Amino acid sequence: MRPFMSLMGADPSQDCLHAFETSWLFSPFVLGCIRALISLYSFTTIFVIFGWQGTHGLTVNSRRSFSYFTNLSYWGIAFYFLFAAAHSFLYSRTGRSVFFEKTPRFLRALHSLFYTTIVVFPFIVTIVYWGLLFEAPWFPEMFNGWSNVSQHAMQSGFALFELIFTATQPLPLIHLPFLYLLLMLYLSLAYLTRATQGFYTYSFLNPGVHSEHRGRVAAYSFGIAAAATVLFGVCWFIIWLRRRLTGDKRILATPSRGTEDEEMRVRK
Numbered sequence: 001m002r003p004f005m006s007l008m009g010a011d012p013s014q015d016c017l018h019a020f021e022t023s024w025l026f027s028p029f030v031l032g033c034i035r036a037l038i039s040l041y042s043f044t045t046i047f048v049i050f051g052w053q054g055t056h057g058l059t060v061n062s063r064r065s066f067s068y069f070t071n072l073s074y075w076g077i078a079f080y081f082l083f084a085a086a087h088s089f090l091y092s093r094t095g096r097s098v099f100f101e102k103t104p105r106f107l108r109a110l111h112s113l114f115y116t117t118i119v120v121f122p123f124i125v126t127i128v129y130w131g132l133l134f135e136a137p138w139f140p141e142m143f144n145g146w147s148n149v150s151q152h153a154m155q156s157g158f159a160l161f162e163l164i165f166t167a168t169q170p171l172p173l174i175h176l177p178f179l180y181l182l183l184m185l186y187l188s189l190a191y192l193t194r195a196t197q198g199f200y201t202y203s204f205l206n207p208g209v210h211s212e213h214r215g216r217v218a219a220y221s222f223g224i225a226a227a228a229t230v231l232f233g234v235c236w237f238i239i240w241l242r243r244r245l246t247g248d249k250r251i252l253a254t255p256s257r258g259t260e261d262e263e264m265r266v267r268k
Helices: 012-017 027-056 059-067 069-094 097-101 105-133 142-165 176-198 210-246
Strands: none
Touching: 012 027, 012 210, 027 059, 027 069, 059 105, 059 142, 059 176, 069 105, 069 142, 069 176, 097 105, 105 142, 105 176, 142 210, 176 210
């Protein structure tokens, strides 16, 4: 039986592949630059929205933002790409997985789970918002249009970048129950927000006073869980197909100071 950490995506035999730091198309340094730009854009979006709301009498919306799945997912995107950029930059300079080598292995497993969340959850955000919540016409103010596209559409584009252009391995199946757990924890947060602040983060979570409404809430909840399952499978397939088409190539870093890591090459 494989050790739990290996099942979670932290198999020691895979360490030499440097899957989280490399790409089949870009050098580690270029990959780090792209990831850093995505992180910078995400953080800039978050704080520009905070600033705009603060100057338009909507400070309460900034405080409430931490109760919304969209915003939590977007914060996850911003921090993931910040850490991922650091991993790629350090690997580019040293030829080693610096952070992973100096920290307990369970943190590598958590990073693998973190990766799974940022390639699955953004698609849930996009589908739920544009499929259930958005109501035409388009936003009359350019700022609102930009902020909603950035948060409800572009984060799926960022997830696609990680799926298509990096050298990661297929998502570990054991991550799926953790996705369900995180979704249930968010559901708890949504109803805690209702109890403490008096509002529902999303209209479809409002059970109302009639039993049929409560059944509808349950249907939406199970529907989102089912969507997470399907999207997990789609992401797994995209990674599998990418590795099939590229021959599992990866551009590795040039070792520094005489280390015995791999020299720069495209591994096939």
